[in-house]
Amino acid sequence: xxxxxxxxxxxxxxxxxxxxxxxxxxxxxxxxxxxxxxxxxxxxxxxxxxxxxxxxxxxxxxxxxxxxxxxxxxxxxxxxxxxxxxxxxxxxxxxxxxxxxxxxxxxxxxxxxxxxxxxxxxxxxxxxxxxxxxxxxxxxxxxxxxxxxxxxxxxxxxxxxxxxxxxxxxxxxxxxxxxxxxxxxxxxxxxxxxxxxxxxxxxxxxxxxxxxxxxxxxxxxxxxxxxxxxxxxxxxxxxxxxxxxxxxxxxxxxxxxxxxxxxxxxxxxxxxxxxxxxxxxxxxxxxxxxxxxxxxxxxxxxxxxxxxxxxxxxxxxxxxxxxxxxxxxxxxxxxxxxxxxxxxxx
Amino acid sequence: xxxxxxxxxxxxxxxxxxxxxxxxxxxxxxxxxxxxxxxxxxxxxxxxxxxxxxxxxxxxxxxxxxxxxxxxxxxxxxxxxxxxxxxxxxxxxxxxxxxxxxxxxxxxxxxxxxxxxxxxxxxxxxxxxxxxxxxxxxxxxxxxxxxxxxxxxxxxxxxxxxxxxxxxxxxxxxxxxxxxxxxxxxxxxxxxxxxxxxxxxxxxxxxxxxxxxxxxxxxxxxxxxxxxxxxxxxxxxxxxxxxxxxxxxxxxxxxxxxxxxxxxxxxxxxxxxxxxxxxxxxxxxxxxxxxxxxxxxxxxxxxxxxxxxxxxxxxxxxxxxxxxxxxxxxxxxxxxxxxxxxxxxx
Numbered sequence: 127x128x129x130x131x132x133x134x135x136x137x138x139x140x141x142x143x144x145x146x147x148x149x150x151x152x153x154x155x156x157x158x159x160x161x162x163x164x165x166x167x168x169x170x171x172x173x174x175x176x177x178x179x180x181x182x183x184x185x186x187x188x189x190x191x192x193x194x195x196x197x198x199x200x201x202x203x204x205x206x207x208x209x210x211x212x213x214x215x216x217x218x219x220x221x222x223x224x225x226x227x228x229x230x231x232x233x234x235x236x237x238x239x240x241x242x243x244x245x246x247x248x249x250x251x252x253x254x255x256x257x258x259x260x261x262x263x264x265x266x267x268x269x270x271x272x273x274x275x276x277x278x279x280x281x282x283x284x285x286x287x288x289x290x291x292x293x294x295x296x297x298x299x300x301x302x303x304x305x306x307x308x309x310x311x312x313x314x315x316x317x318x319x320x321x322x323x324x325x326x327x328x329x330x331x332x333x334x335x336x337x338x339x340x341x342x343x344x345x346x347x348x349x350x351x352x353x354x355x356x357x358x359x360x361x362x363x364x365x366x367x368x369x370x371x372x373x374x375x376x377x378x379x380x381x382x383x384x385x386x387x388x389x390x391x392x393x394x395x396x397x398x399x400x401x402x403x404x405x406x407x408x409x410x411x412x413x414x415x416x417x418x419x420x421x422x423x424x425x426x427x428x429x430x431x432x433x434x435x436x437x438x439x440x441x442x443x444x445x446x447x448x449x450x451x452x453x454x455x456x457x458x459x460x461x462x463x464x465x466x467x468x469x470x471x472x
Numbered sequence: 473x474x475x476x477x478x479x480x481x482x483x484x485x486x487x488x489x490x491x492x493x494x495x496x497x498x499x500x501x502x503x504x505x506x507x508x509x510x511x512x513x514x515x516x517x518x519x520x521x522x523x524x525x526x527x528x529x530x531x532x533x534x535x536x537x538x539x540x541x542x543x544x545x546x547x548x549x550x551x552x553x554x555x556x557x558x559x560x561x562x563x564x565x566x567x568x569x570x571x572x573x574x575x576x577x578x579x580x581x582x583x584x585x586x587x588x589x590x591x592x593x594x595x596x597x598x599x600x601x602x603x604x605x606x607x608x609x610x611x612x613x614x615x616x617x618x619x620x621x622x623x624x625x626x627x628x629x630x631x632x633x634x635x636x637x638x639x640x641x642x643x644x645x646x647x648x649x650x651x652x653x654x655x656x657x658x659x660x661x662x663x664x665x666x667x668x669x670x671x672x673x674x675x676x677x678x679x680x681x682x683x684x685x686x687x688x689x690x691x692x693x694x695x696x697x698x699x700x701x702x703x704x705x706x707x708x709x710x711x712x713x714x715x716x717x718x719x720x721x722x723x724x725x726x727x728x729x730x731x732x733x734x735x736x737x738x739x740x741x742x743x744x745x746x747x748x749x750x751x752x753x754x755x756x757x758x759x760x761x762x763x764x765x766x767x768x769x770x771x772x773x774x775x776x777x778x779x780x781x782x783x784x785x786x787x788x789x790x791x792x793x794x795x796x797x798x799x800x801x802x803x804x805x806x807x808x809x810x811x812x813x814x815x816x817x818x
């Protein structure tokens with residue numbers, strides 16, 4: 127394991143953390159502007175890969191939509207690649223600064239800014255291409271649904287969408303660092319109090335984390351492969367089985383995505399690829415279980431990207447059954463869901 | 473300088489970052505619950521210092537308010553210290569889980585939960601003590617105003633407030649790591665584009681960052697000392713002068729607080745004290761300036777903690793004049809304010 131620990135239990139802040147960061151929205155109201163977009167722009171793998179795909183896909187004279195233009199970086203890349211018109215849609219107030227940036231780059235006549243939610247936008251002409259960095263934690267997310275919805279309304283016949291396809295991957299992992307962080311609430315008494323009530327909430331949450339492929343207890347499986355224009359990206363439902371290759375502690379699952387942007391350009395958030403802002407996703411097991419080589423890990427995985435309850439765009443569901451070598455029935459069954467991480471009165 | 477850099481320019485995410493974190497609210501809606509309160513509880517300096525102050529201040533039989541009880545940690549500390557009644561006020565839905573935690577600790581009969589904004593709360597009896605971890609970036613913040621407002625309405629004569637007093641400190645600093653991060657927008661062309669428009673926004677923001685006292689170009693000055701029960705904590709206005717002790721690049725100012733909680737217990741977020749979640753605040757200079765030893769740095773500092781514009785609870789203002797040794801007039805004047813970091817159309 128190369129990953130660094132944030133602390134397995136209740137641990138103090140460390141000066142080894144990154145030295146400087148934008149302050150949260152609570153103090154200056156600018157989180158949505160500079161903190162978030164600086165975070166995105168600082169990821170050169172993400173941004174350069176998207177620009178490379180745009181350069182491969184945009185044809186001179188194209189009419190393009192950039193959905194969620196943010197700092198305008200992809201809209202400007204489309205202009206530079208020869209787009210005749212770019213409709214840059216952005217609901218956030220950053221659009222006012224982005225407009226000035228685009229003008230400073232001499233692209234003010236090509237880019238048309240639309241300060242609205244995309245669902246409320248009607249474009250004046252059919253478009254050749256919709257571009258959007260619409261990737262959620264493990265690929266699909268509510269933003270991706272907005273892209274698909276706009277494509278149905280505005281894309282001309284034969285028009286394209288960037289990204290084109292998203293694939294999801296999962297592997298069972300041994301990672302005591304990650305597990306100890308999640309499972310700290312019912313160990314000991316933090317500050318002398320019983321905080322075990324929080325454990326159910328913590329176990330049913332998903333986390334972003336760095337993983338090393340060496341933490342895998344079995345090879346990864348592809349959970350889904352979705353073409354944005356043809357398939358339903360609002361949810362993923364998949365049952366999959368893993369055969370444990372080495373004995374160890376099963377602490378949960380590592381999830382990530384691989385996306386085909388267009389023109390043969392791919393972006394991958396796997397532990398083996400260069401680091402991106404997405405890191406990987408950790409789906410903790412309700413409690414660590416020792417598994418022998420040969421154990422079958424049956425995973426019933428669900429990801430819903432559209433809102434089912436207010437202020438909660440979607441949820442993860444992961445139900446696990448462990449069948450030891452030679453056994454007929456599971457030794458352990460865990461049914462976990464991020465819906466269970468909502469605090470309840472009892 | 474011991475601090476680690478997040479990257480001076482547009483830099484890629486690093487696997488050296490903390491390995492695991494709760495996912496943002498956008499995905500599961502639980503940011504306000506577990507991510508934020510885990511972050512607070514993980515700061516053992518903060519939490520243990522508050523608990524130590526509570527143990528020094530709470531007298532058996534006291535009626536206490538815990539304003540913004542969150543995970544309930546301070547409310548439980550008040551119970552353990554002998555409080556007869558604790559009114560735990562919390563507007564966030566975490567209160568539903570916290571109630572179960574408090575019951576699990578056998579304190580369900582002592583703690584009365586109130587699921588409201590404190591401004592809408594009328595207590596059934598006068599209280600002896602109001603406890604609140606109400607500290608903002610540099611001490612005062614909009615939460616502190618809520619505490620003071622509740623104290624005026626609900627504290628019995630002779631009643632107390634915890635924290636009792638907050639002091640603000642500032643020092644001029646040399647820190648090219650911090651300055652390079654802030655001043656990256658008009659250097660080079662990120663991804664081949666002119667992004668200099670963002671520089672004005674970035675220069676007028678404040679940042680949280682780690683500092684080393686060795687980065688100071690002059691000794692710190694105390695900007696304010698405010699007793700919460702007697703003084704106006706809604707704003708700080710102060711003009712102060714520093715005399716540069718060693719030549720170097722002036723990159724901005726480092727700010728922090730020291731707070732007197734009660735019973736002689738103090739908490740300090742200075743670069744010389746143990747790390748806390750607050751780190752320090754970086755107020756960047758609009759551009760770095762070389763200063764000779766003996767240069768006078770005149771700072772006109774303002775901090776407003778209550779909202780003047782929507783979604784923006786307060787703002788920082790820092791106006792700097794640099795007067796070289798022997799000169800009669802300033803060589804440089806910079807007038808900066810976080811109000812200028814709001815994106816404008818032109």
